[in-house]
Amino acid sequence: MSFDAAYQSKPFNSVGTRPLRPDGVDKVTGRARYGADFNMPGQLVARVLRSAHAHAKIKSIDTSRAEAVKGVKAVVTATDLPDLTDGDPALFAVLDNCIAREKVMYDGHAVAAVAAIDENAAKAALQLIEVDYEILPHVIDVDAATLPDAPVLNEAIFTQGVEPTPTTPSNVANRSEFGHGDVKVGFAQADFVVERSYKTEQTHQGYIEPHACVASCNPDGTAELWVCTQGHFVYRQICADLLGLEASKLRVTPSEIGGGFGGKTHVWAEPVALALSRKANRPVKLIMSREEVFRASGPTSATSIDVKIGAKQDGTITAAEATLRYTSGPYADMWAELGAMTSFACYDLMNVKTVGLEVVVNRPKVAAYRAPSAPMAAFAVESTIDELAQKIGMDSVDFRIKNAASEGTQSSYGPVYGPIGIGPTLEAAKAHPHMSAALGENQGRGMACGFWFNFGGQTCTDLNISADGTVTIAVGTVDVGGSRASLSLIAAEELGISYDCIKAVIADTSMLGYNDMTDGSRGTFSTSMATISAARNAIEVMRQRVALMWEIPLEDVYWEDGHAHAAGTKHGNRAPLSVKDIAAEAANTGGPIAGHSELVADGAGVSFATHICDIEVDPETGSSRVARYTVIQDAGKAVHPSYVEGQYQGGAAQGIGWALNEEYIYGEDGRLQNPGFLDYRIPVCSDLPMIDTQILEIPNPNHPYGVRGVGETSIVPPLAAIANAVSNAVGVRMAHIPVSPPRILAALNDAKD
Amino acid sequence: MSSIAVSTTINDDDVEFLCQPNETLLDVLRNRLGLMGAKEGCGTGDCGACSTIMDGRVVCSCLVLGAEAQGRTIETIEGMAKGSELHPLQRKFIEHAALQCGICTPGFLMAAKALLEVNPDPTESQIRFWLAGNLCRCTGYDKIVRAVQDAAAELRGDTP
Numbered sequence: 001m002s003f004d005a006a007y008q009s010k011p012f013n014s015v016g017t018r019p020l021r022p023d024g025v026d027k028v029t030g031r032a033r034y035g036a037d038f039n040m041p042g043q044l045v046a047r048v049l050r051s052a053h054a055h056a057k058i059k060s061i062d063t064s065r066a067e068a069v070k071g072v073k074a075v076v077t078a079t080d081l082p083d084l085t086d087g088d089p090a091l092f093a094v095l096d097n098c099i100a101r102e103k104v105m106y107d108g109h110a111v112a113a114v115a116a117i118d119e120n121a122a123k124a125a126l127q128l129i130e131v132d133y134e135i136l137p138h139v140i141d142v143d144a145a146t147l148p149d150a151p152v153l154n155e156a157i158f159t160q161g162v163e164p165t166p167t168t169p170s171n172v173a174n175r176s177e178f179g180h181g182d183v184k185v186g187f188a189q190a191d192f193v194v195e196r197s198y199k200t201e202q203t204h205q206g207y208i209e210p211h212a213c214v215a216s217c218n219p220d221g222t223a224e225l226w227v228c229t230q231g232h233f234v235y236r237q238i239c240a241d242l243l244g245l246e247a248s249k250l251r252v253t254p255s256e257i258g259g260g261f262g263g264k265t266h267v268w269a270e271p272v273a274l275a276l277s278r279k280a281n282r283p284v285k286l287i288m289s290r291e292e293v294f295r296a297s298g299p300t301s302a303t304s305i306d307v308k309i310g311a312k313q314d315g316t317i318t319a320a321e322a323t324l325r326y327t328s329g330p331y332a333d334m335w336a337e338l339g340a341m342t343s344f345a346c347y348d349l350m351n352v353k354t355v356g357l358e359v360v361v362n363r364p365k366v367a368a369y370r371a372p373s374a375p376m377a378a379f380a381v382e383s384t385i386d387e388l389a390q391k392i393g394m395d396s397v398d399f400r401i402k403n404a405a406s407e408g409t410q411s412s413y414g415p416v417y418g419p420i421g422i423g424p425t426l427e428a429a430k431a432h433p434h435m436s437a438a439l440g441e442n443q444g445r446g447m448a449c450g451f452w453f454n455f456g457g458q459t460c461t462d463l464n465i466s467a468d469g470t471v472t473i474a475v476g477t478v479d480v481g482g483s484r485a486s487l488s489l490i491a492a493e494e495l496g497i498s499y500d501c502i503k504a505v506i507a508d509t510s511m512l513g514y515n516d517m518t519d520g521s522r523g524t525f526s527t528s529m530a531t532i533s534a535a536r537n538a539i540e541v542m543r544q545r546v547a548l549m550w551e552i553p554l555e556d557v558y559w560e561d562g563h564a565h566a567a568g569t570k571h572g573n574r575a576p577l578s579v580k581d582i583a584a585e586a587a588n589t590g591g592p593i594a595g596h597s598e599l600v601a602d603g604a605g606v607s608f609a610t611h612i613c614d615i616e617v618d619p620e621t622g623s624s625r626v627a628r629y630t631v632i633q634d635a636g637k638a639v640h641p642s643y644v645e646g647q648y649q650g651g652a653a654q655g656i657g658w659a660l661n662e663e664y665i666y667g668e669d670g671r672l673q674n675p676g677f678l679d680y681r682i683p684v685c686s687d688l689p690m691i692d693t694q695i696l697e698i699p700n701p702n703h704p705y706g707v708r709g710v711g712e713t714s715i716v717p718p719l720a721a722i723a724n725a726v727s728n729a730v731g732v733r734m735a736h737i738p739v740s741p742p743r744i745l746a747a748l749n750d751a752k753d
Numbered sequence: 754m755s756s757i758a759v760s761t762t763i764n765d766d767d768v769e770f771l772c773q774p775n776e777t778l779l780d781v782l783r784n785r786l787g788l789m790g791a792k793e794g795c796g797t798g799d800c801g802a803c804s805t806i807m808d809g810r811v812v813c814s815c816l817v818l819g820a821e822a823q824g825r826t827i828e829t830i831e832g833m834a835k836g837s838e839l840h841p842l843q844r845k846f847i848e849h850a851a852l853q854c855g856i857c858t859p860g861f862l863m864a865a866k867a868l869l870e871v872n873p874d875p876t877e878s879q880i881r882f883w884l885a886g887n888l889c890r891c892t893g894y895d896k897i898v899r900a901v902q903d904a905a906a907e908l909r910g911d912t913p
Contacts, residue, residue: 018850020847020848021847021850023855024846024847024852025839025843025847026855027852027855027858028830028833028839028843028844028846028847028852028855028858028859028862029790029830029831029833029834029839029843030788030789030790030791030829030830030831030859031790032855033789034792034856036783036789036792036793037783037789120773205890206890207854207856207890208792208794208800208802208854208856208857208888208889208890209792209794209854209856210793210794256854256855256856257854258792258794258854258855258856258857259853259854259856259890259891260854261890287793289796290794290795290796290797290799290800480853480854481853481854481891482850482853642849642850642896643850643853645850645896646850646853646891646892646896649892649893649895649896650853650890650891650892650893652893653890653892653893653894654890676795676797676799677794677795677797677799677800677888678797678799682888682890683893683894684884684885684886684887684888685880685881685882685884685885685887685889685894685897685898686878686881686882686884686885687885688881688893688894688895690877690895690898691893691895
């Protein structure tokens with residue numbers, strides 16, 4: 001049946017309310033089962049041996065002494081995961097990152113793994129694995145890696161995207177370019193130009209649950225994987241490809257997920273656990289330690305960004321240009337490209353050009369982190385925008401409003417926008433009481449805007465109606481932040497029944513067709529679209545059943561307010577039938593009633609936010625405190641407003657941590673010096689104020705209820721908003737994130753000299 | 754290593770177990786006693802996901818040895834609800850949407866319970882500093898603080 005995804009304005013009964021989440025009781029009683037909370041009979045414990053070198057050739061690995069340890073059942077190296085990637089560089093990068101082949105590329109890179117009957121035996125065995133390394137020169141810093149004398153990580157990397165392709169290898173894997181118009185012409189028209197270079201340091205998603213899985217390979221070619229992941233169907237495909245399994249014979253069950261933020265969209269150690277299980281012929285449980293999570297699972301890029309923006313005296317931007325260098329870890333990727341696409345997405349520009357350069361370095365393989373690559377680009381651009389507004393003598397909000405993109409604007413990355421929320425969020429910021437509140441001593445106010453694309457993608461949902469009229473929806477997108485509640489509201493709305501009658505479950509890979517991951521803020525957007533479609537299909541089945549029951553033509557049965565009605569007066573005064581009435585008769589009218597949906601959720605509406613924050617800086621120590629914080633973001637339609645607010649607040653808090661404190665610190669030896677929550681300090685409760693939120697609803701024309709993704713955009717503005725606030729508080733432009741106390745103090749001291 | 758026999762009280766039940774001398778209370782709870790509500794987020798006492806209450810005091814159970822539980826009284830998340838009746842803190846966490854992924858929630862509930870037992874009427878600042886040993890990466894803490902404030906008011910018998 002064709003499905004019309006177009007937005008139709010209508011009053012809502014369920015959508016927009018705030019019922020209790022269905023997984024709440026499990027989560028407050030300790031019953032919810034996360035990655036590490038699952039066991040299998042005969043299960044072994046796995047431990048991974050990791051490189052202490054930033055860059056080294058593996059000359060040999062001797063596992064014989066480890067294998068001889070009592071209780072050890074399997075030891076694996078790269079030899080046990082042969083290269084089946086068939087020339088696919090992205091898949092090869094996953095494989096090489098899981099377990100190093102010819103070289104270790106960063107401190108923490110896995111080289112071997114052990115499965116044993118208990119932790120003591122596994123740990124003892126790890127110490128007996130002998131790896132003979134030839135240590136190679138390494139490079140950690142993004143700018144240093146691009147210098148001509150930098151050690152080259154991969155002799156096979158010749159910069160893509162430049163003509164002609166270079167003849168010498170380099171650490172710049174790819175160059176991408178976006179924009180339109182002619183920036184030279186634009187800058188010639190400018191009365192004011194600001195040009196500045198910025199840096200941001202590498203941060204980690206910092207999910208509280210370390211990666212964990214239980215893998216079980218059977219000798220008949222079937223296998224099971226229990227794992228905390230944002231996308232079990234994707235994990236299934238990647239693991240099956242790397243292990244040489246048939247995808248349908250690998251059943252992947254997603255656990256409850258203890259935070260992911262993009263970091264659990266990538267496969268890390270799961271193929272190693274499967275390889276250990278295959279070799280030992282027993283189930284294997286592999287849990288990363290926190291130190292392993294920091295050293296060897298994906299952080300975001302460190303960046304170096306140059307921005308130049310010009311404007312006329314009246315505040316019209318005439319040209320904007322940026323060059324963005326992003327680290328991707330040791331393997332080529334597309335993080336700078338995303339940065340280049342998002343940089344100027346908030347603005348309506350005649351002349352714009354962005355260049356993204358992907359830089360390989362001896363750091364862990366970069367992973368997606370909530371609106372990946374956008375926060376750093378926004379930091380550089382929104383800082384420059386602020387500085388330019390000050391130079392012109394315009395209010396920073398008015399300057400942004402004057403140049404904001406709107407419906408019909410050609411975006412800096414290509415597409416023409418439909419109805420969007422950047423203007424409305426800015427107008428809301430201008431009118432917000434926070435904007436005009438008095439500042440205290442040593443306080444500064446900053447604001448910034450942010451953009452994220454949002455994704456749609458492949459989605460499959462089943463909706464089954466039980467004989468008692470209650471409904472189960474089985475979805476294939478992992479619930480990372482309350483989507484079972486929002487999807488139950490959607491099903492209740494479409495069917496016209498009570499939220500309490502719906503049970504939403506996350507189906508494993510054997511129970512449902514393929515679903516893309518919970519990423520790109522697509523969970524509620526895409527799966528609600530499929531749920532609406534499935535509900536409409538179920539309603540169609542119910543109409544057919546009622547036509548049978550009433551013995552009247554199908555076209556005379558219509559659906560309204562959760563009931564089947566007979567049209568007109570020719571069929572007498574029939575009382576409408578509820579879902580419960582129809583379900584009770586299902587056995588006599590054709591059997592179980594269900595609705596299914598398989599679709600590609602196109603048309604994810606782009607998302608914009610504006611943040612305002614007040615920062616207080618201690619001029620003697622450089623320490624800072626967030627005094628007030630406000631998030632204004634377009635949700636399209638907030639399905640469960642409490643969890644939309646939660647996404648706004650959570651993203652803001654992560655951005656605050658990134659802006660003020662979090663960073664990967666490497667020693668001269670290329671080793672990570674702060675792989676723990678004590679030294680890599682994420683915001684704690686006493687660091688933050690309440691985070692105020694304002695939800696705007698500019699309907700997405702491509703979703704029946706107007707829903708847009710909401711999960712990611714909230715992390716985009718904070719880096720810039722905080723840097724602007726600190727800069728305003730101390731009177732010095734802060735161009736290096738995090739603006740930690742030492743950096744603030746250094747800036748203050750430089751200003752004094 | 755030979756095991757140590759330990760007798761202790763967990764959630765009002767008499768419990769006996771054997772553990773290795775180097776085994777943490779967290780490992781004993783999770784791996785030997787099936788009490789998996791306490792989570793290991795770091796294993797170094799930094800994240801608070803394994804918070805339990807020992808003799809009335811919040812502890813990171815990853816920093817307590819199993820053998821140290823001898824003769825102590827331990828409360829875990831599994832003992833917080835009384836039968837089908839949730840503790841007001843548990844109820845308020847759900848009502849206020851104070852959890853997203855939920856991995857930190859058992860630790861927060863344990864820590865908040867201990868707070869309200871010593872200070873039934875904490876200020877926002879007192880709540881924030883008491884809970885500073887529990888990391889949450891999803892919520893930004895806003896709704897957690899509100900849930901604790903609301904639960905405290907209910908426990909005090911304040912009319913809303």
